[in-house]
Amino acid sequence: MSKTTIIAEPGKQEVTVSRIFNAPPERVFKAAIDPKAIPEWWGPRSLTTEVESLEPKPAGKWRIVQTDPSGNVYGFHGVYHAVVPPKEIVRTFEYEGTPGHVVLETSILENLGGKTKLTIQSVFQSVADRDEMAAAGMEQGILDSHERLDEFLAKSET
């Protein structure tokens, strides 16, 4: 039933996630880098999300903090490397629970006549890193994020 495709080939150190959203690339791009929009859709529904900083330009930093219902806090941060509206974002991603383990994330937005195919490729330092992230619930997090982004785009359209 999911409209999100997740590809993680055995033995490779990358994951590629794609989905078609019912909004033009300009709106999907904005939702991806707008500190006000991100808490509405980023991550699992069970967590509260706060954008602490976000500078969408080369060498610009970002940090997002999530809190679960028990009050546990999870931090994520990285650096933007390329920001080409409304087509491409390259940034790094670190979960602060595993410092030094860096993911290189490339998002490509394709215009499909008013809809947008968003493809996010995450490259890990090792196959083991990728598989640990998968075991930590990455897939559910992605599916939740995409469902929520879909809803956010439908809601913010009006």
Added chain:
Amino acid sequence: MSKTTIIAEPGKQEVTVSRIFNAPPERVFKAAIDPKAIPEWWGPRSLTTEVESLEPKPAGKWRIVQTDPSGNVYGFHGVYHAVVPPKEIVRTFEYEGTPGHVVLETSILENLGGKTKLTIQSVFQSVADRDEMAAAGMEQGILDSHERLDEFLAKSET
């Protein structure tokens, strides 16, 4: 004859380079992040190297400019993600001739009783990116850098 090992498995999006240097990790680590040392050993011998900026701390930027005998200029830059003396450096690397193509580079220094095994793993966004970098003379650049670093460490010891 080379003392440098370069591993680039077919179909993988990484290259791993290693070499044992005749100096303790502290000295190899310093040579890797010291703006005064880098022009002495970084890159092919035929180029002049200038460190424009270098902040060896998480989210710190670096930029290096090289000039060939004909006056052509080649820029490289990136961002440090982890700097753990004298053991580990994680940073990104972009050649400015191919913007948006980012390499995630992890350097590990192991202490072998006063010598240092330096292992540098470079992860690319794709196998094609890696293979293009290889075709562009990456291997000779690495071998030159390692020979020069070996000489620099021997010279600066006294």
